[in-house]
Amino acid sequence: MKYSQLFIQTLREVPSEAVIASHRLMLRSGMMRKIANGLFAYLPLGLRSFRKIENIIREEMEYIGSREIKPTVVIPAALWKESGRWHTMGESMLRVKNRLNDEFVVSPTAEEVATSIVKGELSSYKQLPVSIFQINTKYRDEIRPRYGVMRGREFVMKDAYSFHRNDSCLDAHYQAMGDAYRRVFSRCGLSVIAVKADSGAMGGDGSEEFMVESEIGDNTLLVCKECSIAANVEKAACKDDFSPAPDSVLTKNLPEVSKIDTPDAKTIPELCNFLKTDAKKFIKTLIYRAANVELDLKEASNGWAFKAEKRGSGLVYPEAFFAVCIRGDLDVNEVKLAAALKASEAALASDDDVMRITGAPVGFAGPVGLGSVPVIADKTVKYLYGGICGALEKDKHFINVEYGRDYKPFIVADLRTVKAGDACPVCGGVLYEKKGNELGHIFKLGFKYTKSMNVTYLDENGKAQTPIMGTYGIGVDRTLASVIEEHHDEAGIIWPMTVAPFHVHIVPVKYDGSVKEAADELAAQFNALNVETLLDDRPERPGVKFNDADLIGIPYRITIGEKNLGQNVPLVEVKKRTEKEAHTVPLKDCAAKIAEEVRLELAAFKTSAL
């Protein structure tokens, strides 16, 4: 391909909004351009790499037996109403009405349509397992899109969905997906951190996120210094730093709860100071509002007071309040809390709600004698003896509070936010923090969609059964941007061969006379050998061409000049983008030699036998 025919314009300067390397370099190299906030157009150079990533993903999906489908991008709202997510997806889902006033969604993800398609085809256990994927346009209405295609509004995602008869079949496919994802990222030249998590337990196997380290990452990761295992702070657990009291404590005559005056001491540090004690003695109690709670509250304290609605196959509380107890030195993790409540969202209640629920201003909540809302306890408070908590009265606290004796929570769960310095739940090593961006996610969904959308098949005995489901996504744009984040220097991109827009960049010092002839001939030789070649045919100074070659970052640069060509054995100069030094190669051997190197680099990453 001749440079002049590629529709590529490199830039010396880029808009100041491009603060990360991939955004800057994708603009500077002419890979893409901004259409509007969060919307980008790939230009021919960028699209070549984009398609290579798509194809790597496609190959690895097909290799593990997932089959490509292509639903529409615009999806009828009816499917989202069937699953219940029409009400829970929030404003990031772009909703549209057509001329007939029918409602649609511009797909942010496709569990509904995939489930609906499989539902239509599935009749017998003989058809299972089924695994299908698409590589298609998605839209999420980010309020603050930024970092170029790393966090855009429209993007391309590979999303796969699998359906199985039982856990062991799902397990096997889930493992195969994880392996496929590892191969995808490895073939793209990416170092990923695989973050496992289920129900808040590190080392679980119900969900795995594939992260790349990034200073602008959305996610905080906790990584163990000893065993290297990593978890997302949203779900990370740590080793318990508490234990059941010895029997001697439990059997001795424990003092009764008593109410004390705590004038002017409202925060835990103030109270520690006032009572000369440690934050770990406090039962910190916070009032939370949760939305779309699916946990059954009928048996909970005052649970009957929350209004329930029938949605899909179950009951949902659109709004409910909870008192959440945790040890005074810790913070509540709202993602864990929402998971424990089976809620779409959990957030601190307003001051007015706190006043209404606890009968006191913020700062004096506590579980003892609180009848207005269910109490949810982090497991740290279960073994907290002689605790201190708010007394539901301004400037009053309870001391000598005992779990089980003085209050009984509705549920106990792991709700703490794990921090750097906490102990690894697997090996006890010290955890430290990293920022990461999620590129992919594999997840065992269970029966959420197959039940709400009523998918069944007949088993060997002719009995209707519900299949169990997994979901698996990779962001294509983010993967591309992350390759550049990991592979660049001051001068530009340094493409891994597998996703480089071209393999070889031929730079004639002057595209004229014998140099032009040699360059054209060499390009023709490369084409015949299936080596993708960019030939810089512009009438620019060599310095400009070299700068652009470094910026665009094609793995091999071959410089053709009169002097080297004029040698007894005509020579060309070969420079790898990854190396500082160039070396000369006889022109006549150049194509065959480099084609072989390219072939070897690509073959190293090939997944066999598709």
Add this chain to the structure above:
Amino acid sequence: MKYSQLFIQTLREVPSEAVIASHRLMLRSGMMRKIANGLFAYLPLGLRSFRKIENIIREEMEYIGSREIKPTVVIPAALWKESGRWHTMGESMLRVKNRLNDEFVVSPTAEEVATSIVKGELSSYKQLPVSIFQINTKYRDEIRPRYGVMRGREFVMKDAYSFHRNDSCLDAHYQAMGDAYRRVFSRCGLSVIAVKADSGAMGGDGSEEFMVESEIGDNTLLVCKECSIAANVEKAACKDDFSPAPDSVLTKNLPEVSKIDTPDAKTIPELCNFLKTDAKKFIKTLIYRAANVELDLKEASNGWAFKAEKRGSGLVYPEAFFAVCIRGDLDVNEVKLAAALKASEAALASDDDVMRITGAPVGFAGPVGLGSVPVIADKTVKYLYGGICGALEKDKHFINVEYGRDYKPFIVADLRTVKAGDACPVCGGVLYEKKGNELGHIFKLGFKYTKSMNVTYLDENGKAQTPIMGTYGIGVDRTLASVIEEHHDEAGIIWPMTVAPFHVHIVPVKYDGSVKEAADELAAQFNALNVETLLDDRPERPGVKFNDADLIGIPYRITIGEKNLGQNVPLVEVKKRTEKEAHTVPLKDCAAKIAEEVRLELAAFKTSAL
């Protein structure tokens, strides 16, 4: 690929709404499924053929130097406002507001975004010509989607846009596009009718539509029995069937216009009967309402009375009325009329408007003495001598009306609807009608977008110039459906090799024992030879498998049975989908022999040297 791993379910019966062969067969063969009205999901079998068509188009675009880009599907309204089409696209364009109340469009076509991208990159004449294309999701909010993917709401279109310094450069690329389109359709095995048209003249070269004949076609084509040239009825011209009167007529003393009573005669047949004359003597006059008229009406009769608005670089009349005159035996072609008025739409005015404008009920309009609206004349009335027309009064007509003497139109144009039986404008042969579906369209746009969106480059003299533009589209879904329309029989699809989902279909009579071994081995041999193979591994009766093979329509079916395998030289049965009879081939030669046949069939269609 094993059948059991393809996620394919064939159907014996299909919904009655599937009235055309491609819709029926795509459903029956499990190529696609309906998601909602006008929205379809391709399943793995269908997507394989779909991607092959995409790739054929992609290869042919790259071959002629057009480069692929990927803008977003969701496009900001601002670009459509800049071009002016925000106001003129009508309700088939799906408009969306996001959470920030910004307006967007789900792309129905992409002139705006392509022009905007090129505008951002273009500075010098050295960069021209530029040709870019995308293969991407489009959405048009059809009121009555039908015929499966032939007329869906969401579809995939290849759309290309080119930018040039001058007409001759545009001409050359336009010709290359036409040739590329012919190769695309030929490679897909399609017989297309190329319909040329510009400014209503057959044989022009400003626009070419690629049609396939179809009983449910949207388009009526007029094809010449003699020279085979074809035109869309919307734009078709015919040979003039009138001529200037001899001087003897023009110089003789013509009788004056006179008003006559025509009681109870309102329609042309009634008047013909009453006046004992021929419809060809009538100046049929119809009142039309046109929207978004760009024709300058300042000089027209009462033209100043229409309200004009400034839009983009020019003036537009959002609404204007016209009296359109045509010979009494002919019909007005509203597409031609809209083109003549440079309007987005032209339709008959309401009865009230007719009354207001002509001062008489419908049936008595005429150009003589009509001052309230501009008169637009079809060229047939120019040479109509001693004509008859309405007298702007109930039950009154004028006779002896002469063009130029008794009325002067604002413009004269070709406005007639050409019909079967009219004469070919090129050779005079008789025209006949066909129904056709448009698969592709190439069109010289001129400066419409580059001017309204203010695209310029500097020429050799440093002077700003506006590039001239072409636009070129192909519907991928329609092309796929049309291949099936052209290649099927009662039993199912008959795929051309180039777009078949697989090349070879292996049918073991029973997938077990030595038959299974032979089938697996043969499939492995084909895979090694890059022949795409479907192996029916289902425990179904042979009859079921054969029926499905015919339905799916893969070019070669290879049947493996115990009896043939048991011969001295083990045999398999080979049947081409295009042929009635099967023949036997030694198993050991089968893969090599058929691989060579497949290679030859594919090579015949390969566009060389990409």
